[in-house]
Amino acid sequence: MKKYFLYAVILLAVPMLFSAVPMLFSACKSDPKSLMSAHAWTFDPDAMKADMLANANEEEKALMESMWPMMKQAMKAYKLTYNADGTYKMETPMGSEEGTWEIVDGNTLRQVSTGAEEGGNEPVDLEIVEISSSKMVLKEKSEEGRQMIFIPAEEQE
Numbered sequence: 001m002k003k004y005f006l007y008a009v010i011l012l013a014v015p016m017l018f019s020a021v022p023m024l025f026s027a028c029k030s031d032p033k034s035l036m037s038a039h040a041w042t043f044d045p046d047a048m049k050a051d052m053l054a055n056a057n058e059e060e061k062a063l064m065e066s067m068w069p070m071m072k073q074a075m076k077a078y079k080l081t082y083n084a085d086g087t088y089k090m091e092t093p094m095g096s097e098e099g100t101w102e103i104v105d106g107n108t109l110r111q112v113s114t115g116a117e118e119g120g121n122e123p124v125d126l127e128i129v130e131i132s133s134s135k136m137v138l139k140e141k142s143e144e145g146r147q148m149i150f151i152p153a154e155e156q157e
Contacts, residue, residue: 032103035131036082041150043075044135048149055146079153103128109138 049068053061064071079091082101088111090097099113109126129137129147136150 030133032107032109032128032131033084035133036101036109036136037084038133038152040079040081040153041136042080042153043078044149044151045072045075048075048147051147051149080150108141 049064049072052064056064074093077091077093080088081090082088086100086102088099088101097113097115099111099115101109101111104110104125107128109128111124111126112121113124114121125141126138126148127141129139131137134151138148138150140146140148
């Protein structure tokens with residue numbers, strides 16, 4: 001009789017355990033907005049190179065390899081800051097851009113530049129492919145669909 005009671009308890013406990021596990025993991029997962037605004041981001045040149053080489057033909061690969069030191073230095077100069085109040089600032093070697101940002105549809109980053117330059121005030125939608133406290137991967141929502149891989153700025157060499 002004790003044996004059947006033990007089996008009954010196990011049969012009742014196992015489904016409850018499996019239904020609780022997803023809730024435990026989702027409770028630990030941070031939302032993209034707080035992860036994005038936790039610190040400034042910069043390109044991860046080495047990860048970007050691997051991604052670019054994977055999608056390049058032989059001629060493009062040779063050109064990229066020859067220009068890589070200069071490209072890597074330029075990538076390191078980019079700094080992107082998403083503020084918790086919904087504003088952003090991107091600092092580049094050519095100047096800076098400011099605007100607003102929001103998360104739409106759960107995994108789309110929408111940025112709107114407040115600048116007067118060509119394309120200003122037009123929303124730019126980027127798919128959030130991956131985000132954690134140590135890495136952010138955004139993908140252009142276009143046919144080419146280039147990925148941009150970021151790491152926290154303070155981790156940059």
